[in-house]
Amino acid sequence: MPSLLFCGPKLAACGIVLSIWGVIMLSMLGIFFSAKSAVLIEDVPFTEEDIRDDKNPPQTIYGLYNQVGINCFIAASIYVGVGALSLCQVRLNKRQEYMVT
Amino acid sequence: MSSLFRSEEMCLVQLFFQTESAHNCISELGHLGLVQFKDLNPGVAAFQRRFVKEVKKCEEMERILSKKVFYYKMHQVIILTYISDVNSTFEKLEQELREINRNHAALRQNLIELMDIDSLLRMTEDFFEEAESLLTYSEPPSEDSVFIAGVIKQDRFPAFEKVLWRLFHGNFVLRHAEMQATEELQALRGAVKKDVFIIFVQGDHVREKIRKVCEGFRASLYSCPKTLYERKQMSNSVMTQMQDLRMILRRTEEYRAGVLTRAAEHVQEWSSKVKKMKAIYYTLNLCNIDITQKLIVAEIWCPVSDLTLVQSALIKGSEQSGSSVTPVLNRIQTQQTPPTFNRTNTFTEGFQAIIDAYGVGTYQEINPAPYTIVTFPFLFAVMFGDCGHGLVMTLFAVWVTSQAESLRKWKNEVLNDVVIGGRYIILLMGMFSIYTGLIYNDCFSKSFNIFGSSWSVRPMFHPHGPWQNETLHEYHHLQLNPFVPGVYSGDPYVFGIDPVWNIASNKLSFLNSFKMKMSVILGVSHMLFGVALSLVNFVHFRKFQDIFLQFVPQLIFMLSLFGYLIFLILYKWCITLRSEMAPSILLLFINMMLFDYQSEHVLLYRGQKGVQIFLVLTAVLMVPVLLLVKPFLIYRTRMKTRHQVGEQSRATLSQEHMGDIFVYQAIHTIEFCLGCISNTASYLRLWALSLAHAELSEVLWRMVLQVGLKISSGMGSLMLVVLFAAFAVLTVTVLLIMEGLSAFLHALRLHWVEFQNKFYEGSGYKFTPLSFDSLLKTQH
Numbered sequence: 118m119p120s121l122l123f124c125g126p127k128l129a130a131c132g133i134v135l136s137i138w139g140v141i142m143l144s145m146l147g148i149f150f151s152a153k154s155a156v157l158i159e160d161v162p163f164t165e166e167d168i169r170d171d172k173n174p175p176q177t178i179y180g181l182y183n184q185v186g187i188n189c190f191i192a193a194s195i196y197v198g199v200g201a202l203s204l205c206q207v208r209l210n211k212r213q214e215y216m217v218t
Numbered sequence: 219m220s221s222l223f224r225s226e227e228m229c230l231v232q233l234f235f236q237t238e239s240a241h242n243c244i245s246e247l248g249h250l251g252l253v254q255f256k257d258l259n260p261g262v263a264a265f266q267r268r269f270v271k272e273v274k275k276c277e278e279m280e281r282i283l284s285k286k287v288f289y290y291k292m293h294q295v296i297i298l299t300y301i302s303d304v305n306s307t308f309e310k311l312e313q314e315l316r317e318i319n320r321n322h323a324a325l326r327q328n329l330i331e332l333m334d335i336d337s338l339l340r341m342t343e344d345f346f347e348e349a350e351s352l353l354t355y356s357e358p359p360s361e362d363s364v365f366i367a368g369v370i371k372q373d374r375f376p377a378f379e380k381v382l383w384r385l386f387h388g389n390f391v392l393r394h395a396e397m398q399a400t401e402e403l404q405a406l407r408g409a410v411k412k413d414v415f416i417i418f419v420q421g422d423h424v425r426e427k428i429r430k431v432c433e434g435f436r437a438s439l440y441s442c443p444k445t446l447y448e449r450k451q452m453s454n455s456v457m458t459q460m461q462d463l464r465m466i467l468r469r470t471e472e473y474r475a476g477v478l479t480r481a482a483e484h485v486q487e488w489s490s491k492v493k494k495m496k497a498i499y500y501t502l503n504l505c506n507i508d509i510t511q512k513l514i515v516a517e518i519w520c521p522v523s524d525l526t527l528v529q530s531a532l533i534k535g536s537e538q539s540g541s542s543v544t545p546v547l548n549r550i551q552t553q554q555t556p557p558t559f560n561r562t563n564t565f566t567e568g569f570q571a572i573i574d575a576y577g578v579g580t581y582q583e584i585n586p587a588p589y590t591i592v593t594f595p596f597l598f599a600v601m602f603g604d605c606g607h608g609l610v611m612t613l614f615a616v617w618v619t620s621q622a623e624s625l626r627k628w629k630n631e632v633l634n635d636v637v638i639g640g641r642y643i644i645l646l647m648g649m650f651s652i653y654t655g656l657i658y659n660d661c662f663s664k665s666f667n668i669f670g671s672s673w674s675v676r677p678m679f680h681p682h683g684p685w686q687n688e689t690l691h692e693y694h695h696l697q698l699n700p701f702v703p704g705v706y707s708g709d710p711y712v713f714g715i716d717p718v719w720n721i722a723s724n725k726l727s728f729l730n731s732f733k734m735k736m737s738v739i740l741g742v743s744h745m746l747f748g749v750a751l752s753l754v755n756f757v758h759f760r761k762f763q764d765i766f767l768q769f770v771p772q773l774i775f776m777l778s779l780f781g782y783l784i785f786l787i788l789y790k791w792c793i794t795l796r797s798e799m800a801p802s803i804l805l806l807f808i809n810m811m812l813f814d815y816q817s818e819h820v821l822l823y824r825g826q827k828g829v830q831i832f833l834v835l836t837a838v839l840m841v842p843v844l845l846l847v848k849p850f851l852i853y854r855t856r857m858k859t860r861h862q863v864g865e866q867s868r869a870t871l872s873q874e875h876m877g878d879i880f881v882y883q884a885i886h887t888i889e890f891c892l893g894c895i896s897n898t899a900s901y902l903r904l905w906a907l908s909l910a911h912a913e914l915s916e917v918l919w920r921m922v923l924q925v926g927l928k929i930s931s932g933m934g935s936l937m938l939v940v941l942f943a944a945f946a947v948l949t950v951t952v953l954l955i956m957e958g959l960s961a962f963l964h965a966l967r968l969h970w971v972e973f974q975n976k977f978y979e980g981s982g983y984k985f986t987p988l989s990f991d992s993l994l995k996t997q998h
Contacts, residue, residue, distance in 0.1 A: 138610075139942050142662075146927075156665050156720050159920075162928040184930050191935035192942065199939075 122209045129206035136200030143193035150186030153179060161185055222566055222588045224758070225579055226521045228556035228985070230256075231528070233516040235536065235545035237507070240514050243535035243545060244498045244988070250531045251989030253518040254557060258506045267503040276496035280489065311481055318474045325470060329463045332456055334369045334412075335440050337397050339453045341414045342367055342442060345393045365418045366428050370437035372396065372411040378435045382417065385427060391418040416442075490994050501988055519556055519985065525549075555581050559985035566591065568643045576970040577980025584754050586969070586978060593744065593973075594965055595646040596654075600740065601907035601961040602647070604915055605655025606662040607953055612648030615641055647962070657714045658908070662949075663915040665717035672711050673718040677704030695723060729912075733905040735787045735803075741901025741972070742780045745894075748976030749773055755977060767848045771840040772976075776894055778833040778840075783807055789822060810834060844887040849880045889975075897972040903964050911957050918948055 124132070149157060161181050171177045235243050247253050264270070370378055375394060382392060394415040415437070417428060432439055443449050505516040520528055525547070532545040558579050562570045570587045572594070579585055602608070618625065618641045625638055637644070659665040675698065679685045683702040690696075700706035710716070715732075719725045749772055756764045786803050801820045809819065810830045821827065853876060926934065926941035974980070 135943060135946055138946055139939075143938070143942060154667070156667065156717060158721060160924050160927040162930050181930065185927055185934075188927070188930075188934040188938055192938040195935065195939050196942075 122206065122213065124206055126207065126210040129203050129210060132203030133200060133207065136196045136203060139196035140193050140200065143189045143196065147186045147189035147193060150182050150189060153182050157182075222560060222562065222570075222585055224584055225558040225560050225582055225982075226523070227582065228519050228559060229522050229525070230550050230552045230554070230556070231518050231520055231525070232548040232550055233514075233518060233532070233545055234548070235514055235516075235532065236541050236543055237512055237514055239536040239539035239541040239543075239545070240502060241498060242539040243532050244501050245494065246531040246535035246538075247518075247528065248494065248497060248501075248988045248990045248993075250527060251987050251991055252524045253520045253528060254985055254987045255501050255504045256517040256519065257504045258515070258517055259504065268507065269499045269502050272499045273496060273503070276492055276499060279492045280496065311477070314477060315474075318470065318477065322467070322470050322474070325463060325467050329460065329467060331438070331440075332460045332463060334397075334438065336453065336456045336460065338367055338369060338414050338440055338442065339449055339456065341395050341397075342416050343449075345416045346446075348393070364421070364425055365416055365442065366425065366432070366439060367414070367416045367442040368432055368437045368439040369397065369412050369414055370432075370435055372413045374435050374437075375413050375415070378415075378431070378437065381431055381435075382428075385431065386419060386424070389420060392416075493993055494990055497988060497990070497993055520987075521559055521561075555982070557581070557985035558583075558982035560585055560587065562587075565642050568640045569594070571639070572643070572966060573969075574984060576974070577978070578982045578984045580979045580982040582758065583979055583982070584751055584758070584977070586751070586974060589747070590969060591646070594969060595643070595650040597740070597744075597904065597965040597968055598647045598961050599650035599654040600736075600904045601964060602651045602911055602957065603654035603658040603908055604660045604662065604911065604953075605652045607915075607949070608648050608651030608653075608655050610648075610950070611651060611954060611958070612645060615645035615648050619645060647958075658912070659715040659717055659720070660912060660915070663912065663919045665715070665720035667717040669712040671716050671718045672707045672709060673698060673700075673716060674705060674707070677702060726909075730905070730909065733908055734902060735791075737901050737904035738898060739784050739787060740904060741898050741968075742776075742784055744901070744968070744973050745897060745976055746773075746776060746781070748973045749776060752977035763848075763851070767851075768844065771843045772890060775837050775840040775844075775891065778837045780894060780898055782830075782833050786822065793822070841887065841891060844890070845884060849876075849883050852876075852879055893975070900972055901968065903968070907957075907961055907964060911953070911961070914953060914957065918945065918953065922948065 146157075150161075161178065162185075163178055163181055167177045167181070168174075233243075259267070267273075379392060379394075382390060392415060394413045397412045397414050419428070429439065443452055501516075502514070505514050507514055518528075529547055532547070536544055558581055560570050560579075566587060569590050570585075573579075573585070573587050573590060599608070618637060622638055622641060626634065628634060655661060656666075677683055678696075678698060682704055683699070685696070698705050715729070719728060722728075749769070752772075753765060753769050756762070756769060783803070786806060790800070790803060799820060801822060806822070809815065811834065813831070813834070815827050856876075922941055922945045926938035929937050
């Protein structure tokens with residue numbers, strides 16, 4: 118079985134740090150989007166028609182908020198995967214260090 | 219009492235100790251790390267000092283040990299010199315290694331010869347067959363035919379052949395073949411190609427000639443038996459001999475490796491011993507040796523509170539060396555300025571280092587370091603204020619602090635000194651940044667709404683306020699009017715800036731005004747604190763005259779002008795004004811200085827004109843006090859002493875010229891007064907950098923992360939993953955490292971120049987004790 122190791126120890130450590138940061142920050146962003154925070158209004162992709170043609174305001178905007186929130190949660194879960202992968206790489210690197218010395 | 223408040227009181231002490239116990243005593247003092255040796259032979263050049271040979275020997279040993287010749291160059295003999303004090307295993311090791319290397323070389327040579335013979339025997343098989351057939355055709359085989367076999371380098375062979383031709387005119391048969399270069403042979407001998415040759419000639423007497431020729435060409439000759447059976451036997455014996463030799467060689471190499479690895483464990487210990495010895499001899503060079511060669515005199519600076527420790531260290535040293543006489547300590551009075559010693563621990567070390575980088579404090583002057591522990595991270599945080607970035611910085615600093623010992627093994631000097639030495643500074647900077655981030659309500663350029671905003675938009679609409687549905691369609695920008703009831707709740711946001719400002723389009727107008735005024739308030743407070751510290755200096759050095767001639771006028775000048783400015787700022791913040799009619803503080807201040815009071819100018823409070831005129835006149839009055847009073851007093855005292863002395867005229871006083879004193883005082887006054895204004899303006903960099911940081915942060919969010927957030931389709935999450943990684947990398951490199959360094963630099967400059975020029979002299983020299991700990995630490 119060929120070696121599953123494809124990155125060095127430093128890259129794997131960076132990957133772990135980035136994943137942890139990504140999981141925490143993206144999940145918090147997801148929570149804030151789901152809570153329809155007003156501060157994040159600029160990040161929601163609404164257009165003029167969304168506001169004008171809304172039959173039941175502000176449900177369209179709320180729907181968009183929810184969509185972005187779900188996107189954030191999905192991205193956070195992808196980062197969980199990236200983090201697990203980096204953790205494996207770190208373990209494999211450590212094992213290789215033991216075998217060499 | 220030792221503290222960080224002021225540098226320690228030092229004393230000059232003379233030490234007398236015996237020459238035999240010198241080594242041990244100085245070694246004990248080095249372990250203690252509390253004394254600085256004064257150079258008693260300042261006029262002597264380095265190569266004329268007494269112990270210069272020993273120092274050179276130590277350096278040589280250091281060089282050898284540092285090259286780690288032991289480890290990797292196993293084939294070379296190591297030549298070591300030794301000094302009698304070092305452990306004698308050095309000497310034994312050297313002899314052992316020499317012997318091993320000699321044996322190894324001899325064995326290798328043997329093996330090479332055997333391998334030559336072996337290949338020779340194998341190749342000459344065909345030659346013999348061929349030769350026998352040749353000779354049977356030409357002549358009957360006589361007893362005279364001899365053959366000589368050997369090995370020669372391939373590039374020498376053509377010349378060899380030619381010489382033989384000339385000698386024997388073709389009366390010989392020469393056969394040669396290239397020797398198979400096995401890997402083992404290559405490892406032993408190198409990549410030299412060699413040929414096997416065999417010569418058949420008639421006649422016995424030619425053997426000598428051929429031998430001489432072969433010697434000339436450096437070919438090695440081997441005797442080869444004639445019969446097949448003998449050759450086979452010889453081949454077998456050579457084989458077994460080679461096997462034995464190979465085994466012996468391997469064993470020798472293993473043994474040598476074992477010896478070297480055992481020695482390698484001691485390399486670290488030896489190199490530190492050598493370093494210590496070099497330091498001790500260097501110190502001995504600084505001392506005086508008296509006529510009888512039995513006594514060494516040294517002068518040291520040491521803290522007064524540590525005299526007993528020094529005494530006990532010396533006693534321990536002299537006991538170790540077995541001498542009967544205890545060293546003598548003799549404290550002497552001196553007019554020379556002692557070095558400045560600030561006792562620090564791992565936490566305060568970093569802050570003291572950044573103060574000392576600008577100038578080491580004068581002896582017993584007040585030390586700005588304890589205040590820097592708070593003000594430096596605070597001013598950094600004012601420029602950096604973002605709680606998200608502060609959090610990342612704090613976590614990084616916590617990691618470095620917890621792993622400090624294992625991280626010291628990194629050889630990179632920059633990382634070692636800056637990051638690990640300054641880990642507590644970075645930790646404090648991060649924690650303070652979280653605080654100012656909460657005040658600015660800024661986290662990766664977004665605000666938190668924890669307590670509920672004080673502004674509300676709904677009351678602006680009908681029936682409370684003027685807005686209708688159509689108003690929204692007509693105008694792109696609408697302004698919330700706080701005088702419409704319900705829009706502004708009347709109570710400001712509990713902690714920090716209201717989160718509504720984050721989505722307001724005139725956010726910068728508000729924040730700029732706020733941050734500029736805050737910078738001025740912080741700056742003037744910092745400088746007033748600096749002036750107050752100068753009072754402490756005057757009290758300590760008993761310059762009571764200066765308190766009234768320098769401290770009080772400076773304080774009054776600063777308070778009446780810039781203290782009043784702070785009062786105006788705070789007052790304007792506290793009262794309610796209509797923004798169309800509010801007077802600008804800057805214009806008020808300028809008009810105050812120019813005595814410009816016209817009736818249409820709006821003033822902030824009743825009686826402002828009278829107060830301002832009074833303050834400006836007071837400040838202006840302080841300037842001649844600062845400029846002239848002190849020199850006049852000095853002039854008067856000099857006149858008095860000259861009258862008292864009378865006729866006995868000390869013509870040239872060894873004091874300063876009167877003109878110099880006036881000029882010095884003028885420079886000092888101008889520096890202070892103009893400096894007040896320019897330094898206050900200089901603190902506006904607090905505003906400028908925090909604005910830059912906030913804007914960079916917002917741009918990064920808008921141009922990187924928002925692009926990913928705005929994609930609402932299915933690919934949105936994947937794009938978000940990639941863009942978040944880019945956002946994180948850019949945050950760390952641009953916002954944390956670049957902006958962090960920039961804010962660090964500016965906060966440091968504010969301390970060094972604007973704060974310290976109010977009270978700090980910084981003209982001392984640092985206390986550098988003989989300390990083995992710091993010596994060995996710099997080794998790594």
